Amino acid sequence: MRTFRLIIACPDRVGIVAKVSNFLATYNGWIHQASHHSDEQSGWFFMRHEIRADSLPFDLEGFRQAFTPIANEFSMTWQVSDSAVKKRVVLMASRDSHCLADLLHRWHRNELDCEIPCVIANHDDLRSMVEWHGIPFYHVPVDPKDKQPAFAEVSRLIDEHEADCVVLARYMQILPPDLCQKYQGRVINIHHSFLPSFVGAKPYHQAALRGVKLIGATCHYVTEDLDAGPIIEQDVVRVSHRDTVADMVRNGKDVEKMALARGLRYHLEDRVMIHDNKTVVFD
Amino acid sequence: MRTFRLIIACPDRVGIVAKVSNFLATYNGWIHQASHHSDEQSGWFFMRHEIRADSLPFDLEGFRQAFTPIANEFSMTWQVSDSAVKKRVVLMASRDSHCLADLLHRWHRNELDCEIPCVIANHDDLRSMVEWHGIPFYHVPVDPKDKQPAFAEVSRLIDEHEADCVVLARYMQILPPDLCQKYQGRVINIHHSFLPSFVGAKPYHQAALRGVKLIGATCHYVTEDLDAGPIIEQDVVRVSHRDTVADMVRNGKDVEKMALARGLRYHLEDRVMIHDNKTVVFD
Amino acid sequence: MRTFRLIIACPDRVGIVAKVSNFLATYNGWIHQASHHSDEQSGWFFMRHEIRADSLPFDLEGFRQAFTPIANEFSMTWQVSDSAVKKRVVLMASRDSHCLADLLHRWHRNELDCEIPCVIANHDDLRSMVEWHGIPFYHVPVDPKDKQPAFAEVSRLIDEHEADCVVLARYMQILPPDLCQKYQGRVINIHHSFLPSFVGAKPYHQAALRGVKLIGATCHYVTEDLDAGPIIEQDVVRVSHRDTVADMVRNGKDVEKMALARGLRYHLEDRVMIHDNKTVVFD
Amino acid sequence: MRTFRLIIACPDRVGIVAKVSNFLATYNGWIHQASHHSDEQSGWFFMRHEIRADSLPFDLEGFRQAFTPIANEFSMTWQVSDSAVKKRVVLMASRDSHCLADLLHRWHRNELDCEIPCVIANHDDLRSMVEWHGIPFYHVPVDPKDKQPAFAEVSRLIDEHEADCVVLARYMQILPPDLCQKYQGRVINIHHSFLPSFVGAKPYHQAALRGVKLIGATCHYVTEDLDAGPIIEQDVVRVSHRDTVADMVRNGKDVEKMALARGLRYHLEDRVMIHDNKTVVFD
Structure with missing residues (x-):
């Protein structure tokens, strides 16, 4: 309807x-x-x-x-x-395929109501998977010594493909402040911890060190403050002393892709409203 | 407010x-x-x-x-x-105290917005617990050979206390059809299984026999069809081969009281609407 | 190690x-x-x-x-x-891709420790997805009037590919008793309901009709009794009056693929022991 | 057995x-x-x-x-x-009754395998509830200007009652370092957040401010570092924009008492081993 x-x-x-x-x-x-x-x-x-x-x-x-x-x-x-006008969603990824593959498959079977004009990645590993879906893949490497040119190209591609929304599907690079501002409320990230626990790098290692009994993932809008933007969706999974960091990473991936897929769905269906760094989600 | x-x-x-x-x-x-x-x-x-x-x-x-x-x-x-007029809720119990104690405590600390004019039980075991809360306790034994007099007395007590709602907090007796009809949409039961699995007696034994990996509880309105009335709320908890029937009973009790408390809260706040043997719950 | x-x-x-x-x-x-x-x-x-x-x-x-x-x-x-000898797992599918795609992707990123010698399907829809992974795809249509030849071919393929284990990834056909016996304890199915609720066809429609507040999926070994084999893993997800059957199907798919992936992992790591139509799962 | x-x-x-x-x-x-x-x-x-x-x-x-x-x-x-020698557990509380009532009721119906020689509280509110269970109640007020005498009395009572274990059932006071050291590995606390998120005071207010979509509780051993001791058990519950801080407090209470009851059970059954500020829990 x-x-x-x-x-x-x-x-x-x-x-x-x-x-x-x-x-x-x-x-x-x-x-x-x-x-x-x-x-x-x-x-x-x-x-x-x-x-x-x-x-x-x-x-x-x-x-x-x-x-x-x-x-x-x-x-x-x-x-x-x-509802008949599909939003245009640019996906950004790195080497880890779980979130990207999950979103592509949901799109492929018409479960995600959007268009995916292209995928941008800072590594070339996932090209074949993306291209099998008939979606253009852009490899934009990020030079750690000078990231600016890469992000200029990323911004150009986003604009060229007229994106309504950008999804960081485990992109693993921190967007510069000017991009965060330019696409405010339109960039969705999945962080691999139950925020505000374990902000920043290697959250599963932090979790293992602290000995928590649940690990989680957080889908949120990107702002200039790292991992501090408005939260759309979160989920957790139980872990125990038997789980190594590798087990946490593996189990965490399932939570990440589920939280991201749900969060993106809410966004695509215009169910999320941002106010005061928090969200109202009419699910 | x-x-x-x-x-x-x-x-x-x-x-x-x-x-x-x-x-x-x-x-x-x-x-x-x-x-x-x-x-x-x-x-x-x-x-x-x-x-x-x-x-x-x-x-x-x-x-x-x-x-x-x-x-x-x-x-x-x-x-x-x-909202300022509290509903009058008659609680019915048997020997098991977990659901009754949970509801009484929530009421005691002003978490359940209702009055509890009395508790009716077919055994006398829980009298002291109820009376400590300052609530009248009626012991109405049910003669297995002739249950009618007991249910007549139950009905009289419900009417006398002007109940808006009756909660079967593990009452363990099947209400006769005439009572189900008389108080249609006003009697809430907690069944100790994830309905429609394991209808009837000893659901945890049935669950152990079937080897399920989750057990549950179902809060529903009572109708003449046993365990088939409109469902208000359900919840589950994980079990494993390590859990004996006794473990399932113990863990199940926590799910039962949580599902019942949530279901009753929805009812008290006029959040539940019955239609076609199903419920709309505006939580 | x-x-x-x-x-x-x-x-x-x-x-x-x-x-x-x-x-x-x-x-x-x-x-x-x-x-x-x-x-x-x-x-x-x-x-x-x-x-x-x-x-x-x-x-x-x-x-x-x-x-x-x-x-x-x-x-x-x-x-x-x-542990260095990977089990050989034949996947069987129909038209629905969610479970198959999930297993293929987990295998592709080395998360599922097995070989997948081939995929057998009664429809040809998923050929391209399977072949992208470099896995042979066999289309074995099932004639509703005479299913025997198809199942003979299925059995031949399973044997030819020296399968240790067969996974029905939403295969949607009931295996004949002789196949169930021949591969006893080695055929894993995912049923799209929280068994023993809603055995048989169209469980989400049954669930919608009954008005349950949670739906689930069950990963179990196949036996001659339909949907009654030993349960390996189950999971559930919350639904409400807002969810149509289509919503239940969509949300159910996520539960199905998670329960199947976990159940299969347990099997591949030799963590499941069958006894008396129940399982011990050393997770 | x-x-x-x-x-x-x-x-x-x-x-x-x-x-x-x-x-x-x-x-x-x-x-x-x-x-x-x-x-x-x-x-x-x-x-x-x-x-x-x-x-x-x-x-x-x-x-x-x-x-x-x-x-x-x-x-x-x-x-x-x-297993036949019951551990002696001293409960400590303040004004909030939910955790205390839950533990007392579990003990009362023989679900918690321990003795409760006494309850110590810094307010007198819960005396009647405790005494109904036939358990001595000690009111030890804490003078904010000089807490030492109160904690000396607390320590004396713990020793006098030969406690194997002390449970802070929402005691709301920070134990002084000497007590933490004296009863190392024997004092269990319930913190009303999903640690390490929201350490310290008013965690539900912090959670509401951050706009998280799940809130939690953490059962842990007390050490000199506030809210940083080895975690025994955690759990979460979903919240939304509809939940006020008061709603979070109410829903959080259910998570708190469940996490505490499970964590204490593990401890009583000698299932928890502390190592390097983490726990091995043989559940």
Whole structure:
């Protein structure tokens, strides 16, 4: 079913829901899904509607024009998108294939509702896997002594492929601040620990050293602060004294790819709203 | 925060949300929480609102009068309740104390928002525990040869204590059909298996025999069909070959009390709607 | 580290551990891992050792000869295997790719310690995916009116490829009794429900109808009784009223492939012992 | 079944298992359970046996005398205990009752195999609950300006009641270093976060601020380093944007009491061995 997805955040007050649902009813909009969240602490209100596209008398542009006065009245941060227009997702990887292979396979069997215009990697190892899926693969090596040219090329490729969203599928390089700013709220990373535990490098080694009984993974938006961006999804798996670091890495991979796939799905379906370095996820 | 909880189920069509939210906006009702569910298969629409009571100009009775025309227009099954009016929950138990003790303790520390007018049990073992909490305890033994008098007394006690809801906290007796009918949608049971696996007696023994790797518990509304009523909540815990039936019983108890406490909480907060032997749970 | 894996089941009595560990110590065998299980109900004892191969003065054949008298003395069912000799696993699939792709990828990145001599499928859809991995693909269609020729060919292929083990990665056909018998304890299936709930066809539809709050998957050995063989591994995922059957199918796929991958790993590492239609899994 | 529990840690080498199991076989000791762990990183070996007491010709003292030469030969850190001798556990609490009530109830229904000689609390609130269980309650207020006298009294009470083990069931006071040292490896704490995330005060507030999607609890041995001692058990529960800090506190309580109860059970059954600030837990 084709829907329009209307996403709204605004200061909370009486009458928001009535105003919006009145607007929709006026145009005979059939609400398929609706979610609300009133955040007491910040005093903000969040709202997501899925409206059957065929019940409405206008296209996206018409919707935007008609809705703008209401949005202005309530000082809304808002967007409306068409479920039939697939988001363009650029995947970035390094040598580890588990997250990339998982996303490619989900896309291949039509489980991930997006287009993947290309994959960018700092190593060439995964080229064949990507190309089997009919997706262009760009090898952009990163010179540790001068990373700038590589990231300029990465940025150029992202722009050239008109990406709506970038996924760091275990890319293993830290994006420079200017890229973080440029694509704010549009770059999704998977960190291989249960943040805020074990920020930075080699989290499984840190976990083994600390003797934790659960390890995890965190899917989050990238910000300039390393591993500190808004969290979309997390998950954990049990470990024990029997597990070596290698076992943790192996079991962790399953958690990483699951958390990333769920987080990306939420993003693609416009279910995630960022506010104050936290997320509202209408799952 | 005191709220009115408005619960609605009706055949799905355009304009329901607008009508209801308009109604609320007309009276300056401040929506604190709102949840919707459109069930494609049955064509029904479900809705739950929490509205700040102090934002509305009327009491429950006034609300009901004002809302009735809308409810009739849309053929709604509906109710409105006041969060400040605690539901009256009669607990029923047998000899096993884990579920009863858990509920009593949650109530004692104000975590369960209800009144417990009395506990009814077919054995006298748990009297002292109940009475320590200042709650009347009724011992109603069930004669296996003639159960009718006991259930007549149970029914009389439930009515006398004006129960809104009855919880079978491992009561271990099957309620007769007439009681199931009389208190339809108001009797909550905890079954010690992951239904529909292991219906009936001794589910942990059945589970051990089958060699399952997870055991569970199911919180459900009681109907005349044994262990077949609408499911509110389920949970599981991992077991292995090392676990004897006694271990399963012990670990299962933790799952039972957790699933029951969560299910009861949903019921008390008017989050559960029954439809077609299934539940919509607005958690 | 190369190890010999010694797996033993026998009637329980005093002195088994001493006898076996004495035997190992006599030959300076360095025990890397050891697990024991004494099953009170059946009176059987189960044991698994991993011994460093380079600490022993003999090869597998020498081990077998030296150990046989002890095995006979204690009426042991036993086997010893060499971790350096990879098991040969034939995968069988139909049209759904999620389990197959997952296993192939784990094998591809050296996470599954086995050889995959071929994939057999009753549809041709997954040929390209399999062949990209450099693995022969056999399309053996099953004629619903006369399935015998297809299963004869399947059996011939399994034998020709000297399979130690067969994995039904959502094969969607019921193996005939003679094949079940011939490969007893060596055919692993993934059933898309939390057995014993929802045996047979379309378990997610059954689950949706029953309104369960968790769905699951079961990895088990195939026997002549449909979906009733010894369970190796199970897992579940939470669902709600918001999930349609399609959502359950999608979420279920993740549970299926995880449960299957874990179950197969246990089997490949000789961690699973079958007894009385149940399993001991030394994880 | 009454058993002797033999717990051993020593540098790894060939022949340990043989030596120990030979010793047991010599005296016709019937091994009920046995667990081994060879830690590659540290080069240590860990071992736990449960031997049927009635199969052995000596009591604990006799066992110790007979086994000492072997222990010396292999430089073992070891102990043997009698399952029939219940450990004496002093519980310490403050105002929050959830962990205390949970442990008391488990003890009351014979699920926790220990004696509870007394409860010590820095507030008097929980006296009645404790005394209903027939357990002495000591109110030892802690003067924030001079905590020393209180902790001297706490130490005196622990000694007077001959505690084998102390459980901080949300005691909310930091034990002074001398007490940590005096009862090293014998004081179990429950921290209300998934360590090492959110060390210190108000972890749920920290979690809400960071916007995590799972919260947890950690059961660990107390050391002089705050919240940094060896972890015995951890668990988590999912939260979302809908959960306020109050909701997190409530849901967290369930995780806290479960993690503490499991961790304490492991300790009581001599399943936990501490090494290098980590634990081996033979569950």
